[in-house]
Amino acid sequence: MKPRLLAENAAVGLEGPLLFLEGTPEAGLGDAVEVTGPDGRIRLGRVAAADRERLTIEVLESTAGLPLEGTVVRFHGEPLAFALGPGILGRVFDGVGRAIDGGPPVAAHQRLPIDGLPFNPVSREPPRDFIETGITAIDLLNSLVRGQKLPVFSGGGLPHDRLAVEIASHARLPRRAGEDFAIVFAGIGLAHDSAEYFRSSLERGGALERTALFLNLASDSSTQRLLTPRFALTAAEYLAFVEGKHVLVILTDMTNYCEALREVSSSKGEIPSRKGFPGYLYSDLATIFERAGCLKGARGTLTQLSILTMPSDDITHPIPDLTGYITEGQVVLARDLDRRGVYPPVNVLPSLSRLMKDGTGGDYTHPDHPALASQLYAAYARAAQTRVLASVVGEEGLSEADRRYLAFGEAFEQRLVRQEGPRAFAESLALGWRLLGDLPAADLTRLSDRQLREHVNAPAGRT
Amino acid sequence: MSRAIAVKLAGPVLRARAEGPFQLRESVRVGPARLLGEVVRLDRDEIVVQVYEDTTGLRPGIEVVGDGAPLAIRVGPALLGRIFDGLLRPLSGAPDRLAAGLREAPATRFPFAPAAAPGDAMAAGASIGDIVVAGGRRLAALVPPGVEGRVLDIRPEGEYDDDEPLARIATAGGEVAVAMSHAWPVRVPRPSRRRLASVTPLVTGQRILDSLFPVALGGKAAIPGGFGTGKTVLLETLAKGCAADVIVYLGCGERGNEMAGVLEEFPRLDDPRTGRPLMERTVIIANTSNMPVAAREASIYCAITVAEYFRDMGLDVALMADSTSRWAEALREVSGRFGELPGEGGYPAYLASRIADFYERAARVETLGGRTGSVTVMGAISPPSGDFSEPVTSHTKRFVRSYWALDAKRAQARFYPAVHPLQSYAEDASAFAPWWSERGNPNWLALRRRFLTLLDEQSRLERMARIIGKDALPARQQVTLLCADLVNEAFLRQSAFAPKDRLASPAKQAAMMAVAGRFVELAEGALARGIAPARIAGLACLRPLARMGEDTGEDELARLDELRADLESAFADLEPEEAGA
Ligand SMILES: Nc1ncnc2c1ncn2[C@@H]1O[C@H](COP(=O)(O)OP(=O)(O)OP(=O)(O)O)[C@@H](O)[C@H]1O
Numbered sequence A: 001m002k003p004r005l006l007a008e009n010a011a012v013g014l015e016g017p018l019l020f021l022e023g024t025p026e027a028g029l030g031d032a033v034e035v036t037g038p039d040g041r042i043r044l045g046r047v048a049a050a051d052r053e054r055l056t057i058e059v060l061e062s063t064a065g066l067p068l069e070g071t072v073v074r075f076h077g078e079p080l081a082f083a084l085g086p087g088i089l090g091r092v093f094d095g096v097g098r099a100i101d102g103g104p105p106v107a108a109h110q111r112l113p114i115d116g117l118p119f120n121p122v123s124r125e126p127p128r129d130f131i132e133t134g135i136t137a138i139d140l141l142n143s144l145v146r147g148q149k150l151p152v153f154s155g156g157g158l159p160h161d162r163l164a165v166e167i168a169s170h171a172r173l174p175r176r177a178g179e180d181f182a183i184v185f186a187g188i189g190l191a192h193d194s195a196e197y198f199r200s201s202l203e204r205g206g207a208l209e210r211t212a213l214f215l216n217l218a219s220d221s222s223t224q225r226l227l228t229p230r231f232a233l234t235a236a237e238y239l240a241f242v243e244g245k246h247v248l249v250i251l252t253d254m255t256n257y258c259e260a261l262r263e264v265s266s267s268k269g270e271i272p273s274r275k276g277f278p279g280y281l282y283s284d285l286a287t288i289f290e291r292a293g294c295l296k297g298a299r300g301t302l303t304q305l306s307i308l309t310m311p312s313d314d315i316t317h318p319i320p321d322l323t324g325y326i327t328e329g330q331v332v333l334a335r336d337l338d339r340r341g342v343y344p345p346v347n348v349l350p351s352l353s354r355l356m357k358d359g360t361g362g363d364y365t366h367p368d369h370p371a372l373a374s375q376l377y378a379a380y381a382r383a384a385q386t387r388v389l390a391s392v393v394g395e396e397g398l399s400e401a402d403r404r405y406l407a408f409g410e411a412f413e414q415r416l417v418r419q420e421g422p423r424a425f426a427e428s429l430a431l432g433w434r435l436l437g438d439l440p441a442a443d444l445t446r447l448s449d450r451q452l453r454e455h456v457n458a459p460a461g462r463t
Numbered sequence B: 001m002s003r004a005i006a007v008k009l010a011g012p013v014l015r016a017r018a019e020g021p022f023q024l025r026e027s028v029r030v031g032p033a034r035l036l037g038e039v040v041r042l043d044r045d046e047i048v049v050q051v052y053e054d055t056t057g058l059r060p061g062i063e064v065v066g067d068g069a070p071l072a073i074r075v076g077p078a079l080l081g082r083i084f085d086g087l088l089r090p091l092s093g094a095p096d097r098l099a100a101g102l103r104e105a106p107a108t109r110f111p112f113a114p115a116a117a118p119g120d121a122m123a124a125g126a127s128i129g130d131i132v133v134a135g136g137r138r139l140a141a142l143v144p145p146g147v148e149g150r151v152l153d154i155r156p157e158g159e160y161d162d163d164e165p166l167a168r169i170a171t172a173g174g175e176v177a178v179a180m181s182h183a184w185p186v187r188v189p190r191p192s193r194r195r196l197a198s199v200t201p202l203v204t205g206q207r208i209l210d211s212l213f214p215v216a217l218g219g220k221a222a223i224p225g226g227f228g229t230g231k232t233v234l235l236e237t238l239a240k241g242c243a244a245d246v247i248v249y250l251g252c253g254e255r256g257n258e259m260a261g262v263l264e265e266f267p268r269l270d271d272p273r274t275g276r277p278l279m280e281r282t283v284i285i286a287n288t289s290n291m292p293v294a295a296r297e298a299s300i301y302c303a304i305t306v307a308e309y310f311r312d313m314g315l316d317v318a319l320m321a322d323s324t325s326r327w328a329e330a331l332r333e334v335s336g337r338f339g340e341l342p343g344e345g346g347y348p349a350y351l352a353s354r355i356a357d358f359y360e361r362a363a364r365v366e367t368l369g370g371r372t373g374s375v376t377v378m379g380a381i382s383p384p385s386g387d388f389s390e391p392v393t394s395h396t397k398r399f400v401r402s403y404w405a406l407d408a409k410r411a412q413a414r415f416y417p418a419v420h421p422l423q424s425y426a427e428d429a430s431a432f433a434p435w436w437s438e439r440g441n442p443n444w445l446a447l448r449r450r451f452l453t454l455l456d457e458q459s460r461l462e463r464m465a466r467i468i469g470k471d472a473l474p475a476r477q478q479v480t481l482l483c484a485d486l487v488n489e490a491f492l493r494q495s496a497f498a499p500k501d502r503l504a505s506p507a508k509q510a511a512m513m514a515v516a517g518r519f520v521e522l523a524e525g526a527l528a529r530g531i532a533p534a535r536i537a538g539l540a541c542l543r544p545l546a547r548m549g550e551d552t553g554e555d556e557l558a559r560l561d562e563l564r565a566d567l568e569s570a571f572a573d574l575e576p577e578e579a580g581a
């Protein structure tokens, strides 16, 4: 670290999060600072603009209670960085990487800038290989691949916390038993009780010791919220690309992050775009979600399974919309399934894993897995259409074939999507083939004759 | 070169006190790392510079040096088979994590064989000789636009650096050295002698495009679609299979993994036309979503300039831009930073004219050197909330002639490509009837019309069925639904991942179109004979028909004749039942 310089009595103005300094040492754009008021509280900040006379500091924590007089600014001489070591696993941090579990400080092996530089696409290794989550709607129909970024689009009050904890506790790499698997879990804008829920359930499930837990609470400042995913991802990159672990990152709730971004942007007087969010929301989210993947020559990988709640369950809201444009698919939860007691309430039709083809089939899962998934989708889409029809003309108005699809849709949700505990992949697969057996074989055009013969076990032409 | 000293920095914008003359849009180098930037405003003795790279760490007092010319790239033989960032700097050889200040491409050596001799008159766009690139392919060493005169001397056959002077030409304005590569300002379209009408489609290998919504060689197509509807997969499939000599693939504000995927896949796939690795005909330009936004705005111009350069050699070039929305958003962000008045959707008022300028650079032309070449542009659009009424989609729609609208419903049912047959169109379609006729499909236009009408009726009937129930529809309408289903399932569905079906030759398309068309005729004939729709729907030959695309390889097209024969006999065997059935 470069020597730290100090500026006292240099503050000449304060406007929202912006602190103006004059007559200070020279500083580079983006350099980190610590702003200490007379109250002794240390606030992180960074250089947002610089001219010859004046520095503009963006304070990254609340500036309430900060006077001009007596405020001291300490310059780091480098952008914000996080000191990391293998000891971060099993530890709990606040949103800006300070240990809050009462344990000793983490022995630092490396300092990494929290805004991690973009990966060179040439250095990326396209993600491959299947991660088993134990959730059929994911494993069978929207498979998660090592190095993928696959978010969960949820809604307020839906059981995404439980899903996150279950996945964190059960996720495994079936073909690489014994390889190092680690979790980075970042709670963003959490209420106290959810923070406690995550900590205690991860501890109970035994996952805490392979987890680095970051907790930014709803009571922490919004500016700090913007740093939390960056600290967490810097830790994850360290574990993956320095320590060589397969890291699963769970960021929850990214909606709180976006709300904080909107608030900070408007306090800076920026021109708002859709729904008051800044026009750069897409690029900003990309700097977070793109920090996932595999690197050539690196042993470890970084997979992101982040959670966001769709405001008013609206998937066209800018937060899920822009996220969907960046991530490699999405798992969508639905309120009506939840209401009907289906857990996990995964709405399969709008869900998608784009990398599925790279981590399923062949050696990864089962050679006929992709065809099965495609056929289940086609059939369930038809069932959903039939449901709409039935709601208008009534079940009596349906043809015999349509009634079979109606029943299939019901079975699909109640027997395949719904599950109590984690399911092994083989079990999910068998269940999928069994469900198709209830449909007219002639309709199963996404399956080859061989697949039909071997798995669905019905002579072609049976209706 | 003029110099300036930075006095104020904020984000990617800086102000500097000029110590010499600068021009608007001049390209500049900033600070010790020589970051690329562009002068966007002149203000008395100060210049305002938009920096294309991450400005972290810059401080007041650093030096800004002008290039004396607008932002330009070097076009030459070293482009093929490689990947570049949005400012055309090579990414291979760059570090794993990209810091600002990437190096420009180092010189590469190529064999050169002169085709001109001292004393020869050379017009702009003429070739001074052949360059041999990977795979033994020969490219022209072009005299740059604007240069014209007699050859003073020219180097003998041999291997040279691509930026090394090979010939000196005496022009009215003095001596000019010509190398294999030359610089060209990206925002200026490369000139040609004249634009040519296009009577040929660009064969894409996608049935729903070639057979229903073709794009002309030198044409322009837009692919709007919400997230996950298949824009990228479609563009990549086109890049792999379309009948172009050179592919320029622009990843504009999209995912790093997609670029990595292309880089991994293309060298291993064969160019369907030459059998050489696909990568050898491809230039990739990538400004992924986490790379600096300002460079994203410039990347689209770099890409089209590269495309025009290969066009000028008399080649057919296809440019895939994924996604033009990210470019428009970059434009919006840059404009907002300079306090320009935002218009519709926050975009600057000149959005429409910028989109028009870009697509105008697509054309089939007679080049300055007298060859025929083309640039076909295919641009993805990512409308917010999948709503096609937003500014980028609606403006683009005015400037393109082929419009391939992707449909979320189809994508959700995993029906690919999810091109919506009713919302899409191709304005040039009827011009291609003779072309199809020469390729064994004399009925193309009629069949195309028949299929489109069927699909149109289907959507109307489905709405009606939703009210009265499918079984309550009259028999003729039930047959219409059946036929429309078959056109969808058997003809239009084509997975990009089906080994035998990811690309379909015009011959396969023609044969499949004929089989599907014959089914429609036979079904209607059977209906007229009093056969109940349910019995047509129950025919055993429907399943192989629905799978004929994925089950029939290019070397098994005879199978389609068998299918057709089965179809004939199955219908012939259908006997009308006694009344009431
Ligand atoms: N032609 C196709 N054949 C088979 N599968 C396809 C096809 N098109 C799309 N898909 C499937 O749909 C997924 C999403 O497609 P794609 O990534 O092209 O969407 P997109 O429109 O580019 O989305 P975004 O705007 O978010 O980038 C793919 O990962 C693939 O699984």
Ligand SMILES: [Mg+2]
Pocket (backbone or CB within 6 Å): B231, B232, B233, B254, B322
């Ligand atoms: Mg895409």
